[in-house]
Amino acid sequence: MKTREEAERILKSCEEENKALFAEIEETALYNTEKVLAAFREFHVAERHLKGTTGYGYGDIGRETLNAVFAKTLGAEDAIASPYFASGTHALKVSLYGLLRPGDILLSVTGAPYDTLMSVITKKGIGSLADYGVKYEQVDLNKDGSFDYDAILAALEHAPKMVFLTRSRGYSDRDAFSIEQLREAISFIKAHSKAIVFVDNCYGEFVEKEEPTAAGADMIVGSFTKNIGGGLAPSGGYAAGRRDLVRQVAFSLTAPSLGTEIGSYQPGYQSFFQGLFFAPHVVACALKGSILFGAAFSKMGYRTIPACGKRCGDIIRSIVFEDEKKLIEFCRIIQSVSPIDAYVTPEPWDMPGYNEQVIMAAGTFVGGASLELTADAPIKPPYIAYVQGGLTYEHIKLAVLRCIEEFA
CATH class of the missing domain: 3.90.1150.60 (Methioning gamme-lyase, C-terminal domain)
Structure with a gap:
């Protein structure tokens, strides 16, 4: 004492x-901060964008502008920034279900995802990806927490549809990955595969000057109740990356053919803009x-x-x-x-x-x-x-x- x-x-x-x-x-x-301000200026964020809408939300300029500002800030072609993601796990689930199909292989190269997401992927009888015929493979990290490139290369021979990386540590005892470490790993993956490179970016936003999109990630996903919500966002999350992939995730969030064309939020978007x-x-x-x-x-x-x-x-x-x-x-x-x-x-x-x-x-x-x-x-x-x-x-x-x- x-x-x-x-x-x-x-x-x-x-x-x-x-x-x-x-x-x-x-x-x-x-x-x-300068990067965020530049995105606000580019898309002419004004008081009208902070207001909510009701019903279907067609033409909801707040929703549409929030998506654009998040995409720009995160260095992505497109983004969904939605209060309707209930958690980071939910945002990841919606994204994975939007991008994977029966028979596809999901390969994690950072060991096992954290517990709640692992259930989404592999647990039988709950509507998991495994229940829908998506196969899961895993490459563990080396004992020092580094990528096992030999094992990754061998796993890529199975032609996975997606390679999944967890930036943060979950409940493991390793360091989180830096952008430079992710860049090296993603470059290696893309040199040997055409798989979608997907990064769980929870807890990592704004820790460095770049996000995993700058390191070559095709999709990144995170939660508003963590870094990027700024302590003000009451709920929600984002999925950002290649435009064609974000489109598929949008269909998973709402309905095929509707995507980001609908979705009202009566309380308004001030807490999300201000939190960012x-x-x-x-x-x-x-x-x-x-x-x-x-x-x-x-x-x-x-x-x-x-x-x-x-x-x-x-x-x-x-x-x-x-x-x-x-x-x-x-x-x-x-x-x-x-x-x-x-x-x-x-x-x-x-x-x-x-x-x-x-x-x-x-x-x-x-x-x-x-x-x-x-x-x-x-x-x-x-x-x-x-x-x-x-x-x-x-x-x-x-x-x-x-x-x-x-x-x-």
Whole structure:
């Protein structure tokens, strides 16, 4: 245990030691803010685009302009930016069902997707891709978290329709992939295959100056309650990439032949436009907070991923506790410093779609929003907590202070 004064000294030293990384993050945020502003200007975003519509939504200029702004920002030919995606998993599901057909092979080259998506792909009897005759193959990463190019090459000989890459780590103990790592892998895949290259981009938007589309990805998908929603979007997600592929995903979201021609949203689009505008700054806060968590817990003797002093590939910080009680206590501390439900004590529970019990600290304004400061973990060895987000850097600092007081 440390006093508040002792914890503040440790925190200050963590900030001093990471000034250079903080400066890089702030420069990236400036670049990405300019990119977002350029998209707003190009498509003449005006107050009328913030308003909602009812019924079929034919000619909904807010919906159409939001799609265009997202496509431009993400470096894509086209995009669907919709409040009707219920989660990142839902956006991925709709996209996969739009692009894959019976007999097609879906090849994941970053190991298994996270639990909820794995059920979408392989679980029998629930309307999964497997139930519809889509085959699944998998290439695991090397032990150091790098791509196994020999195994990928062998798997590509089976002529997969799609190659799937997960940018973030899920509940694994690897680093997230950088854009440069993705570029190398995608170039290799495209040199040996005509498969659609599909990237789960959740937790990765605005971490760098480029998105996976710039690295050659044909499709990227993400969630509005993570990075790109800026903490304001109340729901939704996006699918962006090649125009012909986005068209097929649109048919999956609404109905064949209708696509993005319909879809009203009476509450209006202000929170989505405004969230996108805020997102580069809020992501920068989250990244600086991740570095702060990593530095503080490294000083206290814990292993963190990414390693202390290393650049982040997403907004998630993994902290390896090797102890169930410490893991649970950490999540309870994060809950206790939350603006919402701070009085609640989180407990492990059987969360739908996951293989083990999961504990979640999520005192958020938007339910389950992981761009807000949250922490979660499967209850299994080596008892890794996954902490992410933070709408303000000051909030994250207070959480880190509280952790130092408890764990140092």
